[in-house]
Amino acid sequence: MKVVSMQTHVVAVPPPHLGGMYWIFVTLQTDCGIEGVGEVYAATFHPDVMVPAIEDAFERHLLGHDPHHIERFWRQAYSSGFTQRPDLTMMGIVSGLEMACWDIIGKACGKPVYELLGGLVNERLRSYTYLYPKNHDGEYDYDDADLAADCAAQNAKLGFTAVKFDPAGPYTAYSGHQLSLEVLDRCERFCRQVREAVGSRCDLLVGTHGQMVPSSAIRLAQRLEKYDPLWFEEPVPPGQERAMAQVAAHTSIPIAAGERLTTKYEFFKLLDSGAASILQMNVGRVGGLLEAKKVASLAEVYYAQIAPHLYNGPVGAAASIQLAACTPNFLIQESIGTWDGFHARVLKQPIQWEDGYLIPSKAPGLGVELDMDVVRAHSPYTGKRLHLEMQREPADVRDTSPARG
Numbered sequence: 001m002k003v004v005s006m007q008t009h010v011v012a013v014p015p016p017h018l019g020g021m022y023w024i025f026v027t028l029q030t031d032c033g034i035e036g037v038g039e040v041y042a043a044t045f046h047p048d049v050m051v052p053a054i055e056d057a058f059e060r061h062l063l064g065h066d067p068h069h070i071e072r073f074w075r076q077a078y079s080s081g082f083t084q085r086p087d088l089t090m091m092g093i094v095s096g097l098e099m100a101c102w103d104i105i106g107k108a109c110g111k112p113v114y115e116l117l118g119g120l121v122n123e124r125l126r127s128y129t130y131l132y133p134k135n136h137d138g139e140y141d142y143d144d145a146d147l148a149a150d151c152a153a154q155n156a157k158l159g160f161t162a163v164k165f166d167p168a169g170p171y172t173a174y175s176g177h178q179l180s181l182e183v184l185d186r187c188e189r190f191c192r193q194v195r196e197a198v199g200s201r202c203d204l205l206v207g208t209h210g211q212m213v214p215s216s217a218i219r220l221a222q223r224l225e226k227y228d229p230l231w232f233e234e235p236v237p238p239g240q241e242r243a244m245a246q247v248a249a250h251t252s253i254p255i256a257a258g259e260r261l262t263t264k265y266e267f268f269k270l271l272d273s274g275a276a277s278i279l280q281m282n283v284g285r286v287g288g289l290l291e292a293k294k295v296a297s298l299a300e301v302y303y304a305q306i307a308p309h310l311y312n313g314p315v316g317a318a319a320s321i322q323l324a325a326c327t328p329n330f331l332i333q334e335s336i337g338t339w340d341g342f343h344a345r346v347l348k349q350p351i352q353w354e355d356g357y358l359i360p361s362k363a364p365g366l367g368v369e370l371d372m373d374v375v376r377a378h379s380p381y382t383g384k385r386l387h388l389e390m391q392r393e394p395a396d397v398r399d400t401s402p403a404r405g
Contacts, residue, residue: 001108003067003101005029006058009370010047011313011346012381016140018132019336019343020388022381023313024050025370026058028100030067034107037370038100039315041284042092043387047380050093057093067101070290074098078263078287091262091287098288099319099366106365113366114325117293124357125324127335128162128205129155131194142167142402145190149197156201159356162230162332163198164205165190166403168212168220172391176213176236179220180397187220191227203230206253209403210237210260211395214246221251231256231278231307244275256280259309263287267295271302278331280309283323284316296327305331311388314343314351318361318368321351325360333358346374 009025024040024047042050061077077094078084106113114120132140133147141147145167152163167190169183179187187206194204206229212220217235224232232253236243238260248255256278261267262285270276279299283292296306306329308320317339324330335353336343344350348369352359361367 001034001066001068001104002031002064003028003062004031004064006055006063006097008051008054009375009379010051010381011375011378012383014342014378018341019312021383021385022047022387023315024054024096025313025315025375026054026096026100027370028062028067028097028104030104034104036067036100036103036107036365037315037368038096038098038103039284039313039319040092040096041282041312041316042089044089046384046386050089053089054093054096057090058097062097062101067104070098070101070288073101074287074291086263086266088262088285092285095284095286095288095291098290099283099315102289102319102322103365110364112325112360112362112364113289113319113322114360117289117322118326120325120360121328122325122330122360124354124359125321125330126161126332127353127356127358128164128203128332129160129335129337130207131155131163131165132337145186145193148190149193152194152202153197156198158338159354160202161356162203162205163194164207164233165194166207166209168208168403170391170395170401171209171211171403172393172395174394175211175390176216177211177395178213178216179211182397184220184223188223191224191229195227205229205231205233205256207233208235210234211403212236214243217247218250221247221253225252229253233257233280234259241269241273241275244270245273248275248277254278256307259285261286263291264294264298268298271298271304277302277304279304279306281306282309282312282316283319284312289319289323292323293327296323296329300329305329307331308333310334310336314339314347315366315368315370317343317351318366321358321360322366324358346371346378
């Protein structure tokens with residue numbers, strides 16, 4: 001079997017853009033007629049740059065090769081241009097192409113991918129969602145703790161056993177910074193009111209995005225410990241593990257991190273420094289399914305758990321579900337609501353979510369198929385924004401707006 005061609009599909013996500021401004025899907029075709037689908041989660045460059053980069057990596061490292069040879073493809077792409085280091089954009093490309101190879105491999109042998117990566121462990125997967133509170137005008141409103149608490153209660157009724165929110169001010173290109181007293185107060189108010197709204201039915205996930213310097217993160221953690229969050233997410237910017245370890249050493253709240261990291265090498269540093277005990281790799285960025293499985297195995301050695309990150313499209317979600325299904329140290333999977341809306345429309349068969357849990361598909365491969373009529377109707381992406389963007393100006397103590405992408 002050989003891979004003979006590839007197509008890219010840049011899909012514009014309609015408002016309110018849940019899961020990002022766009023999704024980049026890839027489809028691979030083999031000489032025996034099997035097609036595989038993957039998703040590239042790379043936000044550094046605009047799709048106008050990413051598409052030719054994907055094509056270049058495909059032609060250099062995958063075209064004409066057997067899709068079963070994952071390790072060969074991975075090592076050659078990882079070493080491309082004499083690099084041999086974690087390159088975020090290259091690994092995003094590799095991730096999408098690699099998961100498409102696994103989709104082909106699973107279809108060729110008639111098995112879900114999880115059966116080929118160790119076998120089914122978790123027949124259903126605990127999930128959580130961000131809070132998306134709406135005001136009386138039907139607009140998303142992240143400023144109001146009362147709305148957040150109401151939204152949390154509604155999600156608990158749906159069956160979610162964990163909810164995530166980030167009230168810790170804007171994230172900027174100049175973070176980390178010291179949170180103002182007003183923002184610290186707001187974070188505590190949000191946690192208190194959400195805890196009161198859900199009681200013990202839901203874990204609270206404090207989803208900060210690297211806004212803080214270590215001292216500020218410690219101040220905030222000490223305020224929030226009384227509400228017993230399941231985790232304190234990425235309290236300081238990624239890249240300096242000892243700074244995050246400093247926060248971990250000063251709080252009883254478990255530290256979760258990893259959505260902006262890639263490859264086993266970066267995650268090893270996180271674990272080895274004691275910076276995090278919950279790893280949030282994104283399968284569409286970390287280097288693909290096999291690399292994510294290796295990271296999960298590293299975590300096992302440290303008695304750490306995985307909670308895969310997911311803020312992109314449903315193909316990446318399907319791959320993440322495959323990983324979670326075969327991973328013994330799986331904790332919880334990020335969901336975007338209940339996988340309705342555009343995430344459901346772009347697939348022929350939506351991802352299955354029931355009463356707070358994701359149900360791994362028994363279909364061969366990744367278990368999803370794109371609805372190409374919907375894909376074509378929303379292609380190409382003509383906007384100028386990146387998948388997610390940070391505030392361009394430094395944080396100001398008078399700017400107490402909550403974090404948003």
